[in-house]
Amino acid sequence: MAENKSWVLMVTAQTPTNIAVIKYWGKRDENLILPINDSISVTLDPAHLCTTTTVAVSPSFTQDRMWLNGKEISLSGGRYQSCLREIRSRATDVEDEKKGIRITKEDWQNLHLHIASYNNFPTAAGLASSAAGLACLVFSLAKLMNVKEDNSQLSAIARQGSGSACRSLFGGFVKWIMGKDESGSDSIAVQLADEKHWDELVILIAVVSSRQKETSSTSGMRETVETSPLVLHRAKEVVPKRIIEMEEAIQNRDFPAFARLSCSDSNQFHAVCLDTSPPIFYMNDTSHRIISCVEKWNRSEGTPQVAYTFDAGPNAVMIARNRKTAALLLQRLLFHFPPQSDVDINSYIVGDKSILQDAGIHDLKDVEALPPPPEIKDSIQTQNFKGDVSYFICTRPGRGPVLLTEDSQALLNPDTGLPK
Amino acid sequence: MAENKSWVLMVTAQTPTNIAVIKYWGKRDENLILPINDSISVTLDPAHLCTTTTVAVSPSFTQDRMWLNGKEISLSGGRYQSCLREIRSRATDVEDEKKGIRITKEDWQNLHLHIASYNNFPTAAGLASSAAGLACLVFSLAKLMNVKEDNSQLSAIARQGSGSACRSLFGGFVKWIMGKDESGSDSIAVQLADEKHWDELVILIAVVSSRQKETSSTSGMRETVETSPLVLHRAKEVVPKRIIEMEEAIQNRDFPAFARLSCSDSNQFHAVCLDTSPPIFYMNDTSHRIISCVEKWNRSEGTPQVAYTFDAGPNAVMIARNRKTAALLLQRLLFHFPPQSDVDINSYIVGDKSILQDAGIHDLKDVEALPPPPEIKDSIQTQNFKGDVSYFICTRPGRGPVLLTEDSQALLNPDTGLPK
Structure with missing residues (x-):
């Protein structure tokens, strides 16, 4: 890891919400969030309903912190902790030559994170904000930490944050397979068809x-x-x-x-x-x-x-x-x-x-x-x-998660790692 | 039958409504009204919710007629017809020595009936007025025609008028046994306990x-x-x-x-x-x-x-x-x-x-x-x-059907057989 403590490395992503058309209702495992049946959803166009999340890492951060819609919230809940633990365990080496940053797989266990998340729709309106939010958290952290797993494998992590979040890892039409394994490793989302498949809706x-x-x-x-x-x-x-x-x-x-x-x-x-x-x-x-x-x-x-x-x-x-x-x-x-x-x-x-x-x-x-x-x-x-x-x-039906690469789209200040 | 055509023979009865606590919903036979499950009800006190019905027979009547809450209604519906047919087929000889009336079992097939029915609560209020109404129709006709069947057997007739009506043939707590027979003969109501059994409710x-x-x-x-x-x-x-x-x-x-x-x-x-x-x-x-x-x-x-x-x-x-x-x-x-x-x-x-x-x-x-x-x-x-x-x-829970013997309680004029 670079000795210089002043750097901040950030990733910003945008993730859609989704609406189930075959419903998920009931868990067979409360901790791992394993459902009692498969479900199918339509991903909604993130232009109208999405979460944007910026995740940042810096040796100067002293604890994991999160801001939702500009307000700091606690990360101590079991579900956030599950997602952070699972993602950290899959982190790999990251190198940013331009900034002179090198983070090894092992460093991630000790580095702290700042997370800022924003919904472009009212959180309390009952529009599955937690699905988009947890999916975006997992997706953006996976990118930041150079996690090699594909979106289906990431969906099994998002699932542990909020069940329906796993379906927000894909655009179009998505199936959450309930799986059989006790570990939950096969309880994942897969894309049935992308948003262009049926674009009249x-x-x-x-x-x-x-x-x-x-x-x-x-x-x-x-x-x-x-x-x-x-x-x-x-x-x-x-x-x-x-x-x-x-x-x-x-x-x-x-x-x-x-x-x-x-x-x-x-x-x-x-x-x-x-x-x-x-x-x-x-x-x-x-x-x-x-x-x-x-x-x-x-x-x-x-x-x-x-x-x-x-x-x-x-x-x-x-x-x-x-x-x-x-x-x-x-x-x-x-x-x-x-x-x-x-x-x-x-x-x-x-x-x-x-x-x-x-x-x-x-x-x-x-x-x-x-x-x-x-x-x-x-x-x-x-x-x-x-x-x-x-x-x-x-x-309308919309696309899955994307990275936002413009600096202006980040929710955290690139120098301080605090909300803009 | 007496030659004198001017006589009118009448019976007046009062029958409670009932509320199911294990619900009847779904028929296995639409015509006979045979349910897909047993149900249990509480009979409501007729002092507050009941139907009063007067049925009359006279050789001067030219057709079956019915008045509900003072307004003449059609008896041509299949359900009324089922009840009338079933009751007529069980009629026996009736003799009123005082009035000099003698009606044989066979006469009932040709004699016409007048029926007047009154609910002591709003018909449209969704308070099971048809249950009390059909039960009262069957009960009062059974008395008029000297039908020998007991209330459980009568319940199988009322059932063909309105399913839940069969449970209004008893007071207290009543079970409608779905039965097995295709004819519906064993789809009857039985009393589980009378209204005094649990009178705190x-x-x-x-x-x-x-x-x-x-x-x-x-x-x-x-x-x-x-x-x-x-x-x-x-x-x-x-x-x-x-x-x-x-x-x-x-x-x-x-x-x-x-x-x-x-x-x-x-x-x-x-x-x-x-x-x-x-x-x-x-x-x-x-x-x-x-x-x-x-x-x-x-x-x-x-x-x-x-x-x-x-x-x-x-x-x-x-x-x-x-x-x-x-x-x-x-x-x-x-x-x-x-x-x-x-x-x-x-x-x-x-x-x-x-x-x-x-x-x-x-x-x-x-x-x-x-x-x-x-x-x-x-x-x-x-x-x-x-x-x-x-x-x-x-x-509160209440009693089953009773005969009202006071002339003043009859809804039909004893001379004309028309509504008072």
Whole structure:
């Protein structure tokens, strides 16, 4: 190691979040985070939803430290520690001739790290920020420490930070194989298809206002496994068939099968939550209304136009078969869930705002002028629920982790190793 | 048969409604209404929730006619027709010497009936009015036609009108045995214990306001059986054990077991509804909040104070272990769900209003003065949801069907056989 104590070596990476379409719910090993069934996810475009993480090493650092969205947080949690330990154990020699830095495999055990992480979306909105965050931590540390393992092998480390994080190591369509080994070495993520394979899909997320305090997914899934008489039947008998069918649907870009499986599996996940003692409710009346709206439309069209899926919260993630259906979906959603009158439409629809043009929406007046969707026959269903959706995000399937090489993109100061 | 065409022979009966604590959801035979699992219910006190039915026969009647709550309705539905056919086929000779009436077994095939039925609670409130109604129809016709079958055998007829109606042929605690025979002859209700066996229990029903149009239970359970991958596992693996445990809990007046089983089975029924394609939601945010309130209290007491169960709608049926806990429950419910300010407390709590005294509530001011329940630590949970409950009904386990012999209690005019 160089004697000069002033150097700081940094890596910055960006990692996407992901949404499961065949759900992970329940662990067979709490410490290693080994699931009771395979799961499949779609990676979301990091342009709209991602974590950026800068990791730095310097002989001047006296302890491992981490900042999340600018605020220092503790790294003492078991899950962070697992990831740091696993990554450090795979570190190899690093040499930066330009800076005159040489770190040996053994040095990594004694060097401290600074980590700064930033989500480009609200952390508390229930949008799988921990998945993107832990994946980005592992990915960026692996690059910093010259870890030779591939992304699937890294996914087994990210998995120990947050189960669903393992699926954020790839873009496109990803399967988390539950594995059989007690060590967890075969419980890894693999890419089923990249984001270009099925690039027609458009994703609309409704961030739903909630007055409920939610059960964390960690304790929720533990309680489900301990108390639900249905969850093991789901894991052993139902999910394996759905995994095969979902892989086929993705391979064949078979939207009706993709939608049927996504919706059924989301609903079954929430069913086993309800079958838990005490029951866990993640969806609320707004979630239910969004489902009814989509189901009614799909039914009236004869074939599914939109899939929906809900994670451990009330937010709806809707996947439209193409841009045209996404625009029609947005019209329906805005009809039922218009913004409050003091809200600018441009802050009500975020992400890929071009969907607004496709839907013919330029301002609030256009929203107010929306006619009831033709599939609605009953006047009771033309009610609107202003304020029940906080905002919408329009996005698409996206790429996996990437390194950001511009200095300006780093979150840590290259001289001090402290947040900029 | 007497030559004189002017006579009218009448019978009036009163039949309770019932609430399942191990749920019936799913038929193996749609026509005969044969279920996929046993179920167990508590009969509710007819003083607060019941159907009164008068059935009349006269040679002057030209067709079968029925009035429900004063309005003539059609009897052409298959379910009414099944009940009428089955009852007529079991009719025997009837003689009323005083009136000089003699009807032979064969005459019943040609004589027409007038039926008037009245619910002492709102029909549309989702309080199992069809169970009480069909049970009362079958019971009163059986008495009119001198049918010799006992109530269990009559239950197999009522079952063909509305599945859960079979359980309204008995008071107290009732099991509907699914049976094995294809004819349905062994799919009958039996009494597990009468209402005096466990007379401490107090039942509070929250009639929940709903903006949703609900799926009928008939089509709902058909869709669940056709599409839910979990429902058969429930019927075959989960319910049989719960039935044994629930019978024991009732026999031993073991409230903690009774509550645990009731709550779990209600939640599992709603779970399989959610596992249906498209999903069925009967509970809404208000239902969820009531569950959270009860679960939190039960947990804080260390042992269950209250059981809850929800049928095919958002209304909560809560069973308190005794009057004291019922009063404490009412205080909690009124804290979270106070009446609108223009509502009289006496129309907000109906049924056995003496619970108000027990809870120390005399007027709206007492409601406003209620402190947050001590188990609530979090200020977010002290919100109130005024208007989300329409009203409460306080009742208890009650008796089975009875004949009403006072002329004044008949719903049909004894001379004309038309509604009074």
